[in-house]
Amino acid sequence: MPKPVNSHEPTKTRILEAAETLFAEKGYAAVSVREITAAAGVHLAAVNYHFGSKKRLYFAMFEQRLLPRVMSVRPPIEALLQRGNARPAEMIKTLVRSILENPWPDDRRQVTARLISRELSQPTEMFDILIETYFRPMVQMIARLLSPFLGPDMTEESLLLNTLSTIAQITYFSNGQPVVTRLTGRPYDADFIDQLVGHITDFSLRGLGLERKPC
Known part of the structure; x- marks a missing residue:
């Protein structure tokens, strides 16, 4: 309401x-x-x-309201690109934290997620702007960070799919906070966010074949 x-x-x-x-x-x-x-x-x-x-x-x-909110996660990733020597684990941790620790009020976070979800599933003329202004540049930045570690034989399509898979799980843990909290019984406090950062980073690295931690 x-x-x-x-x-x-x-x-x-x-x-x-x-x-x-x-x-x-x-x-x-x-x-x-x-x-x-x-x-x-x-x-x-x-x-x-x-x-x-x-x-x-x-x-x-x-x-005026949504794009500034979602664009606010980009500066830490841009800083890693400019530095030029980020390792995969650092990159993924930075991305996870920039999204999960983004200081949006909880009600605005859910509204933003619903609006973007609606626009992606029921496109209007805003769809192209959303893709070209936010999604494509963000995906390209993350792909540029991952590419050196995934090998010269990886195709552009495979690089894109790996990048989207990495982003997708982070987005779920951000937009699905009510579901995650209900299932785990854990509020999104500092301790739980730290745990999620470690989990998502480890899971992503395993999926990308870049690092494996003992089970």
């Missing part, structure tokens, strides 16, 4: 917050402008006044 209206927040912010929650719950096509303005506690014409249309509001929500 949308959060209670805070009348002291600027109108545009209230519209963006309401739209973010509603689009995550229902998907772009199922949400009306009337629902958004009612949830935001603003006049029906406010969406057109501030954004021009529902579609432009949807784009603005991604560009």
